[in-house]
Amino acid sequence: MAQIEGKVLVAQGGGPTAVINQSVVGAVLESRKYAQITHVYGALNGVSGIVNEEFLDLTETTSRNLEMVAETPSSGLLSTRDKPDVAYCQEIFKVCKAHNIRYFFYCGGNDSADTCRIVNEEAQKGNYELRVIHVPKTIDNDLLVTDHCPGFGSAGKFVASAFAGASLDNRAIPGVYVGVVMGRHAGFLTAAAALAKKYPDDGPHLLYVPERPFTKEQFLGDVKKAFEANGRCSIAVSEGISDKDGKAIAEQFTGGERDAHGNVQLSGTGALGDLLSSWVKVDLGIKRVRADTLGYLQRSFLGCVSESDQIEAREVGEKAAQYAIWHGKSGSVAMRRIGDYAIEYFLTPLETVARLSREMPVEFINAEGNGVTEEFIKYARPLVGPLPTMARFHAPKVDKVLNK
Amino acid sequence: MAQIEGKVLVAQGGGPTAVINQSVVGAVLESRKYAQITHVYGALNGVSGIVNEEFLDLTETTSRNLEMVAETPSSGLLSTRDKPDVAYCQEIFKVCKAHNIRYFFYCGGNDSADTCRIVNEEAQKGNYELRVIHVPKTIDNDLLVTDHCPGFGSAGKFVASAFAGASLDNRAIPGVYVGVVMGRHAGFLTAAAALAKKYPDDGPHLLYVPERPFTKEQFLGDVKKAFEANGRCSIAVSEGISDKDGKAIAEQFTGGERDAHGNVQLSGTGALGDLLSSWVKVDLGIKRVRADTLGYLQRSFLGCVSESDQIEAREVGEKAAQYAIWHGKSGSVAMRRIGDYAIEYFLTPLETVARLSREMPVEFINAEGNGVTEEFIKYARPLVGPLPTMARFHAPKVDKVLNK
Numbered sequence: 168m169a170q171i172e173g174k175v176l177v178a179q180g181g182g183p184t185a186v187i188n189q190s191v192v193g194a195v196l197e198s199r200k201y202a203q204i205t206h207v208y209g210a211l212n213g214v215s216g217i218v219n220e221e222f223l224d225l226t227e228t229t230s231r232n233l234e235m236v237a238e239t240p241s242s243g244l245l246s247t248r249d250k251p252d253v254a255y256c257q258e259i260f261k262v263c264k265a266h267n268i269r270y271f272f273y274c275g276g277n278d279s280a281d282t283c284r285i286v287n288e289e290a291q292k293g294n295y296e297l298r299v300i301h302v303p304k305t306i307d308n309d310l311l312v313t314d315h316c317p318g319f320g321s322a323g324k325f326v327a328s329a330f331a332g333a334s335l336d337n338r339a340i341p342g343v344y345v346g347v348v349m350g351r352h353a354g355f356l357t358a359a360a361a362l363a364k365k366y367p368d369d370g371p372h373l374l375y376v377p378e379r380p381f382t383k384e385q386f387l388g389d390v391k392k393a394f395e396a397n398g399r400c401s402i403a404v405s406e407g408i409s410d411k412d413g414k415a416i417a418e419q420f421t422g423g424e425r426d427a428h429g430n431v432q433l434s435g436t437g438a439l440g441d442l443l444s445s446w447v448k449v450d451l452g453i454k455r456v457r458a459d460t461l462g463y464l465q466r467s468f469l470g471c472v473s474e475s476d477q478i479e480a481r482e483v484g485e486k487a488a489q490y491a492i493w494h495g496k497s498g499s500v501a502m503r504r505i506g507d508y509a510i511e512y513f514l515t516p517l518e519t520v521a522r523l524s525r526e527m528p529v530e531f532i533n534a535e536g537n538g539v540t541e542e543f544i545k546y547a548r549p550l551v552g553p554l555p556t557m558a559r560f561h562a563p564k565v566d567k568v569l570n571k
Numbered sequence: 572m573a574q575i576e577g578k579v580l581v582a583q584g585g586g587p588t589a590v591i592n593q594s595v596v597g598a599v600l601e602s603r604k605y606a607q608i609t610h611v612y613g614a615l616n617g618v619s620g621i622v623n624e625e626f627l628d629l630t631e632t633t634s635r636n637l638e639m640v641a642e643t644p645s646s647g648l649l650s651t652r653d654k655p656d657v658a659y660c661q662e663i664f665k666v667c668k669a670h671n672i673r674y675f676f677y678c679g680g681n682d683s684a685d686t687c688r689i690v691n692e693e694a695q696k697g698n699y700e701l702r703v704i705h706v707p708k709t710i711d712n713d714l715l716v717t718d719h720c721p722g723f724g725s726a727g728k729f730v731a732s733a734f735a736g737a738s739l740d741n742r743a744i745p746g747v748y749v750g751v752v753m754g755r756h757a758g759f760l761t762a763a764a765a766l767a768k769k770y771p772d773d774g775p776h777l778l779y780v781p782e783r784p785f786t787k788e789q790f791l792g793d794v795k796k797a798f799e800a801n802g803r804c805s806i807a808v809s810e811g812i813s814d815k816d817g818k819a820i821a822e823q824f825t826g827g828e829r830d831a832h833g834n835v836q837l838s839g840t841g842a843l844g845d846l847l848s849s850w851v852k853v854d855l856g857i858k859r860v861r862a863d864t865l866g867y868l869q870r871s872f873l874g875c876v877s878e879s880d881q882i883e884a885r886e887v888g889e890k891a892a893q894y895a896i897w898h899g900k901s902g903s904v905a906m907r908r909i910g911d912y913a914i915e916y917f918l919t920p921l922e923t924v925a926r927l928s929r930e931m932p933v934e935f936i937n938a939e940g941n942g943v944t945e946e947f948i949k950y951a952r953p954l955v956g957p958l959p960t961m962a963r964f965h966a967p968k969v970d971k972v973l974n975k
Contacts, residue, residue: 183743208969222969235962241739243964248744265972332871335645339587340652344867435861436848437841444840457839459866463748467736470875470959555874558639560647565612565626568669 170492171296172203173269177225178210178217179304180275180282181248183241184318185325185472186480187274187304191244192237193484194272194302195225201492208268213247213275214282218258220266237481240467250278256285264295272487274302277310280499281521287497298491301499301517302483306466308355309524312515313501317483320476320550322349322465323359326403329461331363331557334370334401341399342455343390343447344370347440349465351407351433352377354527355547356465360403361539362551366559370401377407378526379536381416386443387450389537394453404443406433406460416442434462473552479510486512508549574896575700576607577673581629582614582621583708584679584686585652587645588722589729589876590884591678591708595648596641597888598676598706599629605896612672617651617679618686622662624670641885644871654682660689668699674895676888678706681714684903685925691901702895705903705921706887710870712759713928716919717905721887724880724954726753726869727763730807733865735767735961738774738805745803746859747794747851748774751844753869755811755837756781758931759951760869764807765943766955770963774805781811782930783940785820790847791854793941798857808847810837810864820846838866877956883914890916912953 175198177191191209198207209223210216223244225233236243251259259282263271271286273279283301290297303310306322326348337344350356354376361374372393375381394400408416417439433439440458447456483500490496498514499521505511531543579602581595595613602611613627614620627648629637640647655663663686667675675690677683687705694701707714710726730752741748754760758780765778776797779785798804812820821843837843844862851860887904894900902918903925909915935947 179743183740206969209964209966219975220969220971220973223964223966224969225964225966228964228966232962232965235960236964238960239739239962240736242743243962246743262973266969328873329868331873332644333867335643336587336867336871339583339646339650435863436845437862437864438845441840441842441845457867458841459839459868460841460864461868462863462865463737463740463861464733464863464865464868467740469732469735469961556639556642557873558636558643558647560613560627560629560632560640561636562613562627562629562632565610565624565628565670567624569624569666571623 170203170495171269173205173267175204175207175270175272176210176217176263176268177207177244177272178213178274179242179244179246180213180273180279181246182306182466183246184304184306184466185240185321185468186317186477188239188243189237189477189480190274190302190304190317190484192233193481194488195233196230197485197488198270198492199226204492209244212245213249214251214255214259215247215249217262218255220262240469251282251285253285256282256289259286260289260293263297269297270491271297271299272302272491274304276305277520277522277524280517283499284517284521287517298495299497300487300491301520302487303500304480306356307350307353309353310520311523311525312519314504314510315502315550317476317480319355320473320552321471322356323362323547323551324473324554325465325468325471326356326359326461327362327551327554328471330360330371330401330403331554333459334363335557337370337399337401342457343394343453344401345404345440345443345458346402347404347406347458347460349434349461350405352526353524354378354405357403357405358527358531358539358543359547359551361544362547362554365557368397371403372397372400373537374403374539375405375408375537376527376532377405377409378532380411381408382410383446387446390447391451406439436460473550475549475552482512490514574607574899575673577609577671579608579611579674579676580614580621580667580672581611581648581676582617582678583646583648583650584617584677584683585650586710586870587650588708588710588870589644589725589872590721590881592643592647593641593881593884594678594706594708594721594888596637597885598892599637600634601889601892602674602896603630608896613648616649617653618655618659618663619651619653621666622659624666644873655686655689657689660686660693663690664693664697667701673701675701675703676706676891676895678708680709681924681926681928684921688921688925691921702899703901704891704895705924706891707904708884710760711754711757713757714924715927715929716923718908718914719906719954721880721884723759724877724956725875726760727766727951727955728877728958729869729872729875730760730763730865731766731955731958732875734764734775734805734807735958737863738767739961741774741803741805746861747798747857748805749808749844749847749862750806751808751810751862751864753838753865754809756930757928758782758809761807761809762931762935762943762947763951763955765948766951766958769961772801775807776801776804777941778807778943779809779812779941780931780936781809781813782936784815785812786814787850791850794851795855810843840864877954879953879956886916894918
């Protein structure tokens with residue numbers, strides 16, 4: 168395969184993650200090694216920056232600066248919510264041609280993969296040698312083909328650390344605690360809260376994912392039971408929980424605003440948590456009920472990163488450059504789990520990832536639909552990695568003297 | 572001063588912090604060194620556990636277990652919201668006598684200091700040799716006399732890390748971001764968000780503390796201006812913001828529920844954030860507005876600790892044991908700042924701390940009442956310590972070719 172001389176273009180799309188810059192930096196540093204690469208550009212604001220030719224010349228960054236950005240959460244090249252159609256992708260393709268861009272690496276979710284797919288098709292139609300690689304990222308972990316997505320492990324570590332702490336807090340001053348977790352229609356991130364459990368009575372005691380229909384009746388019954396058993400109850404709820412007809416609970420009861428793409432706004436509001444909290448107060452008569460919505464911190468909190476996630480995010484970026492520049496291929500970088508625990512990378516056709524999304528496999532959810540299985544824990548533990556220390560006093564009880 | 576033989580009792584009261592167990596462990600390890608200490612007890616559930624004689628014998632814990640608990644957030648001995656009156660304190664005193672407890676260390680805020688004050692008085696009236704030390708802790712940083720409170724620095728680090736990340740996120744996908752911060756009537760913790768700023772245009776761009784009356788008019792005017800200037804706006808708001816008559820905004824507009832002590836429930840609900848967010852959407856017509864309420868994570872998130880805070884929390888516990896057992900004194904442990912930056916400890920009379928609370932000094936708040944001064948940054952920086960890496964790409968812009 169002829170190695171085409173030209174430029175590399177890297178961009179980031181969709182919601183940021185804690186490690187998405189690792190992927191960009193992995194791609195940039197790897198690309199800078201090849202003699203046929205004349206420049207490495209970073210597009211600002213994702214695809215919208217490509218159309219507007221808003222490029223940074225990342226060939227002229229120091230390695231130290233790149234490494235510092237790699238450690239920084241959120242999208243260092245900024246992002247966009249634009250979902251390009253064919254006409255938009257033709258504009259992208261035109262800009263690539265004008266700048267002699269021969270390698271395009273787009274880091275994002277299934278919409279970004281679809282953009283890659285269309286741009287790749289346009290290049291083929293135009294007989295222009297362009298390699299297009301989709302570099303996976305999402306905290307929702309909802310991409311097809313790959314074992315898991317870079318970004319998920321770190322978000323999972325945030326969620327698990329949050330629930331570990333909140334459950335310790337709720338143990339110190341007992342009540343009902345509801346924590347609402349991101350993830351839209353996939354329950355993986357909410358399920359990661361289960362990794363917070365160390366001692367058998369640790370929370371979260373209940374866990375609700377969008378893959379199972381949510382009913383107020385079951386929820387209140389579960390909470391009553393768990394509260395009576397533990398004297399407290401800590402609950403992880405996905406923002407995307409829906410009824411049996413697939414209608415989001417957030418929408419039914421709170422009037423749920425819609426975003427630019429017509430999706431119900433699930434994040435950036437405390438409405439769902441407050442709703443569930445009011446049900447527990449009113450229907451179960453429990454006085455101390457607190458709801459937190461974990462919010463944007465899940466994907467951007469400074470200093471909360473899973474080590475394996477960080478490494479894999481770097482590697483998918485490196486592999487993108489290798490597949491495109493060395494092997495002359497287009498596709499989406501994916502991970503296959505081998506052993507317990509190692510990962511190997513492979514390239515999957517863009518159309519196998521584009522637009523599609525996956526949910527949690529049934530074997531990850533318990534029979535009652537209010538918790539996860541050991542299989543999920545086994546799947547998620549190496550992705551999230553070890554949590555910081557959480558211990559209880561191990562000491563004997565003292566005999567009472569007054570014994571009133 | 573005669574060194575009285577007897578037991579040490581340690582307890583924790585009020586809301587947990589990330590480092591409150593450091594103080595308990597500091598007191599326990601130091602107390603175990605003295606020959607006249609026959610046992611070191613930990614009361615479960617604060618003062619309510621004392622009255623019920625619910626004690627753990629911490630003389631029988633391993634140092635390793637103690638060190639692990641010290642690193643764990645939230646109150647390892649559990650807590651209580653009970654605010655004892657004289658009759659309640661007489662019960663505490665009776666239990667102390669029955670168990671030959673001669674040293675009582677109570678870790679908490681100004682209510683816990685008041686409990687110490689009353690118990691100390693009861694012991695004096697009963698001619699019973701009891702040393703009572705209040706060990707300061709609060710994330711609100713609202714205790715009198717001391718330069719700052721253990722617990723504040725770590726909560727401040729969480730808040731600063733949260734705003735640093737959320738502002739990077741809001742830079743990648745621009746809009747208005749509102750983050751609601753704990754602290755009741757003191758603005759210190761909200762002000763700590765200002766430590767998130769590295770580059771000049773970093774958020775939070777606006778910051779509202781309870782010490783200045785909050786008006787919808789100023790808020791919307793400020794947001795409009797900041798949004799126009801930066802193309803985005805990130806805002807830190809204290810849960811305790813109030814109007815000129817001292818009425819909480821959270822209460823006026825959301826019907827604010829009251830807790831057991833008749834205080835408005837400020838935490839554990841997203842209502843204030845959602846209210847401010849709706850004002851920005853409706854009155855300013857800005858579409859992408861997101862509100863997060865940082866919630867209980869601020870005081871209990873696993874793995875977010877300020878190094879100086881951790882050390883000081885340990886030391887106030889150690890000093891408590893030294894003041895009581897070595898010097899035979901009662902009082903509240905306080906910190907004095909010397910140089911830039913070092914701390915020395917001293918003992919202040921219980922009545923100088925009990926029940927009272929302080930607000931942010933005027934010189935920490937800017938003239939407009941929507942930000943902090945350099946003086947605050949100088950005050951808070953050593954308490955919170957360095958934040959994790961946050962960097963931007965430093966690279967030249969590429970000239971446009973198509974230039975549409």
